[in-house]
Amino acid sequence: MALLQIAEPGMSTAPHQHRLAVGIDLGTTNSLVATVRNGIAVCINDEEGRALLPSIVHYRADGITDIGWAAHGAQSRDPRNTIVSVKRFMGRGLKDVTHVESMPYDFVDAEGMVRLRTAQGVKSPVEISADILKVLRGRAEASLGGELTGAVITVPAYFDDAQRQATKDAATLAGINVLRLLNEPTAAAIAYGLDNSAEGVYAVFDLGGGTFDISILRLSRGVFEVLATNGNAALGGDDFDHRLFCWVLDNAEIAPPAAHDARRLLLKSRYAKEHLSANTDATINTKLDSGERVELTITRDTFVDITRNLVAKTLAPTRKALRDAGLEASDVKGVVMVGGATRMPHIQRAVGEFFGQEPLNNLDPDKVVALGAAIQANVLAGNRRADDEWLLLDVIPLSLGLETMGGLTEKIIVRNSTIPIAKAQEFTTYKDGQTAMAFHVVQGERELVSDCRSLARFELRGIPPMVAGAARIRVTFQVDADGLLSVAAREMSSGVEASVTVKPSYGLSDDEIAGMLRSSIDHASDDMQARALREHQVEAGRLIEATEAALAEDGNLLDEAERATIVGMLAGLRRLTAGNDAKALATAVAQANQATTEFAARRMNQSVRCAFAGQKLDEIKV
Amino acid sequence: MSTDFSQDFFALFGLSPGFHLVPLALESAYHDLQARVHPDKFAHLPDADKRVSMQWATRINEAYRTLKNPLSRAQYFLHLNGVDTAADSNTTMPAEFLMEQMEWREAVDEARIAEDAGELEKLLLRLRHQHADVIGEIERDLDHSRDYQAAAAAVRRLMFVEKLEHDLLDAIESLES
Numbered sequence: 001m002a003l004l005q006i007a008e009p010g011m012s013t014a015p016h017q018h019r020l021a022v023g024i025d026l027g028t029t030n031s032l033v034a035t036v037r038n039g040i041a042v043c044i045n046d047e048e049g050r051a052l053l054p055s056i057v058h059y060r061a062d063g064i065t066d067i068g069w070a071a072h073g074a075q076s077r078d079p080r081n082t083i084v085s086v087k088r089f090m091g092r093g094l095k096d097v098t099h100v101e102s103m104p105y106d107f108v109d110a111e112g113m114v115r116l117r118t119a120q121g122v123k124s125p126v127e128i129s130a131d132i133l134k135v136l137r138g139r140a141e142a143s144l145g146g147e148l149t150g151a152v153i154t155v156p157a158y159f160d161d162a163q164r165q166a167t168k169d170a171a172t173l174a175g176i177n178v179l180r181l182l183n184e185p186t187a188a189a190i191a192y193g194l195d196n197s198a199e200g201v202y203a204v205f206d207l208g209g210g211t212f213d214i215s216i217l218r219l220s221r222g223v224f225e226v227l228a229t230n231g232n233a234a235l236g237g238d239d240f241d242h243r244l245f246c247w248v249l250d251n252a253e254i255a256p257p258a259a260h261d262a263r264r265l266l267l268k269s270r271y272a273k274e275h276l277s278a279n280t281d282a283t284i285n286t287k288l289d290s291g292e293r294v295e296l297t298i299t300r301d302t303f304v305d306i307t308r309n310l311v312a313k314t315l316a317p318t319r320k321a322l323r324d325a326g327l328e329a330s331d332v333k334g335v336v337m338v339g340g341a342t343r344m345p346h347i348q349r350a351v352g353e354f355f356g357q358e359p360l361n362n363l364d365p366d367k368v369v370a371l372g373a374a375i376q377a378n379v380l381a382g383n384r385r386a387d388d389e390w391l392l393l394d395v396i397p398l399s400l401g402l403e404t405m406g407g408l409t410e411k412i413i414v415r416n417s418t419i420p421i422a423k424a425q426e427f428t429t430y431k432d433g434q435t436a437m438a439f440h441v442v443q444g445e446r447e448l449v450s451d452c453r454s455l456a457r458f459e460l461r462g463i464p465p466m467v468a469g470a471a472r473i474r475v476t477f478q479v480d481a482d483g484l485l486s487v488a489a490r491e492m493s494s495g496v497e498a499s500v501t502v503k504p505s506y507g508l509s510d511d512e513i514a515g516m517l518r519s520s521i522d523h524a525s526d527d528m529q530a531r532a533l534r535e536h537q538v539e540a541g542r543l544i545e546a547t548e549a550a551l552a553e554d555g556n557l558l559d560e561a562e563r564a565t566i567v568g569m570l571a572g573l574r575r576l577t578a579g580n581d582a583k584a585l586a587t588a589v590a591q592a593n594q595a596t597t598e599f600a601a602r603r604m605n606q607s608v609r610c611a612f613a614g615q616k617l618d619e620i621k622v
Numbered sequence: 623m624s625t626d627f628s629q630d631f632f633a634l635f636g637l638s639p640g641f642h643l644v645p646l647a648l649e650s651a652y653h654d655l656q657a658r659v660h661p662d663k664f665a666h667l668p669d670a671d672k673r674v675s676m677q678w679a680t681r682i683n684e685a686y687r688t689l690k691n692p693l694s695r696a697q698y699f700l701h702l703n704g705v706d707t708a709a710d711s712n713t714t715m716p717a718e719f720l721m722e723q724m725e726w727r728e729a730v731d732e733a734r735i736a737e738d739a740g741e742l743e744k745l746l747l748r749l750r751h752q753h754a755d756v757i758g759e760i761e762r763d764l765d766h767s768r769d770y771q772a773a774a775a776a777v778r779r780l781m782f783v784e785k786l787e788h789d790l791l792d793a794i795e796s797l798e799s
Contacts (some may be wrong), residue, residue, distance in 0.1 A: 323795070392662060542667070593668055593669045605625065607659070
């Protein structure tokens, strides 16, 4: 990395320094990375000029890991060690994964999240995803010529907290600073909306390799407001392949195939599906390792017939999303199609009939998500231009709640609430002298806890003994702009400090992540110390730059003593940034953050107060 | 920390307190405020700014949610005026209304058991008319006669109506899937 440039005190650092930021679509089938170049979002291609990176990782017995096209050919040669569609395992236990029986992997059913035993040891889906992300990061840094400031990583809108957290951890493991997790249909809406100056209500229908999302958005004067989202985090093109594969097994009159042959037939099924998008029939013709030959022709009508209920599975969530948005299909001005699986003509037809209009296909369904993410990343990194004013308001897809008596769910935050959001609810003790209380955090729409996803269990201890019903325990759920939850509980009545804050975990603890990070860095012959120092230097640089700008703009909000404290702090930061004591720098950064919090709060207060100053009440421009 | 949350939700959006409001004015004010405080505007800034931004964005979302929905808006306005409607007080409901609610429940249950989607849709339409009537009543009580006790009673009835509406939608949804 280039050395940080340190300006003289009083002079701001380079004001229009362009920060390197990318959008990454970490897809079930393919992954992409995009960036904004000269104001235009473009995909970053590999050396062969290809934008798509197949989301395939081959853990070879010789210790080499092939990723993407290099791993593509190993699918049927070494299926056990060649992981495809790893996104389906993110934040998931073995019992949650469909079609496990036809998968060639050696699964390890670990607490929380499934693991896979490979020729290179047991791998978690987070590590496998990180391997894909590292390739994209490398591609981006080579192309952009420097270290990334950060990335926006897209996730299916219908991903729950565990899946989101797993995705964020994968990025961390790949050495990527996550600027934001962005919902895939929202990313597509940004790319489409900005490109077409769209205004009005739009639906984004996103059927990818393994996930389905439907989002209803209102676009008005630069605001992208998600009204409702719904979907199915385990429905995608893979399921159409699998249905066709089952049809082949039913019709081919062969013995149950071994793993290699099964994978070969599954691949052939996928090619046949793709062929059927442009042709009325497709032939599957292959010789298996078992010596048997498969030669079958399937018509498009048959394919439509055997996948009818999969198509229906996309329409039920679509109906729900519209209802949650309080709208009818006829209120929708346009339907943006995203994801490779929307190329299937019968999907196009079903969507067209449902909305009573031709779906919009003028964007590349494979690339639009990455492009939208790149546009968002560019803004979040601080490269926003003055005329680039737009705002994104997204929602949480699934309700969040707590288990109450009798295994029932008490919803605290309901689905489709705009994020960030915080909500609190009070609970009480049910036994005299009760000093601890157990909480079980769940996500989902069902009444029974057993039908929802368990996110976290925690206990609040140290409640002072009181009669039953006298304690007041306030539980606060906070969902941040990434859609990630944290939960805090506090006893209110006694003033005695009894509180706890948890981040739900899904099977990988912070320690495990840290361990993986350490080992991956060891391998890369990188130096943990140097890396930490570099990160703190970047953070310190950001603090200095931002605080100086704030002092110049709003210095009047501080008195002389406060100002002197902050200026002194900045001088200290500057001195430490030039040195190489990572620990001292980290401490100084933390102190400076603390010292500037009050200033930041006052500035924001002023900004909010100013919003409607000088305007008459109720006469705000509409 | 001195994040200043002292303004009530109406003042926050530059609106005069009351039940009636122009939805577009509220939405426009909401967008203007979020454009100032949203975490996306502070992602490149230090942690202190991010923290304050998240607190404000959360607060403004809460304010918008509260004022946008007529029921919560009425409850909030009454709360500002010292009247609490959140407490369970079925006992104060007029017998006639409770009777009517029971009849509604029976009608919904019957249609649900008969899996009669058309009948459920019809009930929903009728219920929505009733919903609009109660809202009209609340507006008169709050903005014109300023009879807060009468408004509170109407708000409690509205809670019943919305609960029923919610159950009706659930019934329709479960028939569809």
